[in-house]
Amino acid sequence: MRSPRWASVLSSTLALTGVASLAACTSDDATDSAFVGSDGVFPVTMQHKFGSTTIESRPNRVVTVGFNDLDFALALGETPVATRAFTGYDYKQRPWAQGYPTDIPEVGGMELDVEKVAAANPDVLLGTYAVFTKNDYDTLSGLAPTVGDVLGTADGGTASWEDQLDAIGKALGKQGEAEKVRDRVRTAFDAATAANSQFAGRTAAVAMVLDNGFYILEPEDPRAAFFTTLGFTAPTETGTVSPERLDLLDQPTLIVLGATKEKLAADPVFSQLAVVKEDRTVYLGEFGTDATAAIGFASPLSQPYLLDVATPALSAATDDDPATVVPAIG
Template sequence: MKNPRLTRLAIVLTALGVAASCSTDDGSGTEQVDDAGFPVTIEHQYGATTIESRPEAVVSVGFNDQDFMLALGRTPIGTRAFSGYDYQNRPWAREQLGGQTIPEVGEMTINVEQVAALGPDLVLGTYSVMGDAVYDTLAALAPTVGDLPTEDVEAGAWQSQLEAIGQALGESDRAQEVRQEVEGAFTAAREANPQFEGRTLAVALYLGDSFYILEAEDPRTSFFTSLGFAMPEEAGDVSAERLDLLDQQNLAVLGATREQLAADPLFSNLAVVREDRTVYLGEFGTDVPAALGFASPLSLPFALDETVPSLAQATDDDPATVVAPVGAP
């Protein structure tokens, strides 16, 4: 069974009346919070939340919201654990975390009591799948931004999250800068590898005894389409009798190494495998699959650095090229 945290949650933002805020000093040596741009209203799946002033004690209950806060220079006072991965030591957030451990407020489910104990003035859960009942409970504690609307997913999941969280924190200007930096990294990778454009690539999960081709809207698939790749027409479960669905111009496998899949004769006989047009992204619980799952402004540049060299080798149309393991120096 797939981890529900790694499945698609399409998100988009509608926000009203916002501008960036900043801090000032009143001359006494005490920092004064500038609430310019507030109040701000953010719409989400459970209604609309108005944030009256710049929040200072923010609890992140989303599966990846913590990364967005860190990218904007803010650290949550509590966060949700990322199951199945040593997320506290994730390499793409090492600098921002500076060795600190943030208190946890749940893992697969949100621990409302732990959230309450931290006394937040804002709860962020833009990708949390919290549900109406949990939202109502959290909203009684503090202004709460729930899962963002599901329409217009093509507008960009991480971009919408970044915009919403930037507005909620009073960091809209920085959010725009971060967006430009990340999108610029994707543009640079595409320009350096024009052969990516239009090539059909299946992004497949290996689930132990079967494969699953991710839908085009899944954030992990969006990573590859942002590099110029096209997705196959069919997605979903892949039976042993239909392994040909994996046999695209290129294949990216999440959840297994080359060595683990080499023992499967049917898989090994696929042309995309025999001709070394396959990129193995690693077992679940390792850095690259987790970075793709986080799909954040911090994890995406890390994933680019780790995967683009192998993708370049897999798309050079030279049968003699051996695709290096993802993350190889």
């Protein structure tokens, strides 16, 4: 299942406004591989949640309609002519994308404005993590070839950032660039794990703060996958954690999204957990701040940034020395 990803609440269906559904340009024909084509050679056909889409020629007018597709396009040297805004965060000032264009026209945020999408005159629409409904997808694919939510190549479930990078690289005819970007990010992860062998096999609960408790992210969630890539393992029980079951957070390491240490200290049950008292907890901060947004983007641009800001805290929280103070993030 997809757990909430963008801030504390994300509807599983995002409304598209302003245009009636149009005919889809997809096919139900499946292929053994999700992609057909080679670097820079078109047409290219790819599979996604809603079937397959063929892009006949290299697109010149790219519009990103997924929540984090903008970062992937920028990482590959492509500046979209329009993009979906990342809501709940001043994404134009995100520190991991300094030097990239910030004046890209927007076509909506939590809800897409299809009239604006159409006005951008797109050659292709990239929505590799957009949480579309079938009606949403049909509407957009009537405007231009649309790459919908891609499926994970490992199990057909939630796509990893590498799955997204692969899809977008092929849609743009930039597979070679995508491989180079992937290698750079993997090298950054390898350096962090090499310097912190204690991460390997250590259980870490990645918990998001909700109004009525916590939510422990499943290992396939892109935010939790950041930590499993570093070598951590997810706890056996994931999902919603009620106030009566905060003991589920009491793992060798706890990583908290959506609240500060100071705010949670006011909770008498939470503050008495061993993982909290022994300072084995890392707080990524409130929603809408740089670190929590970076993990939400889960992109080739945001992840190296997050490694830089979070690894020192993770290192301190996993040395099993109660005297070590875990540094604040942000």
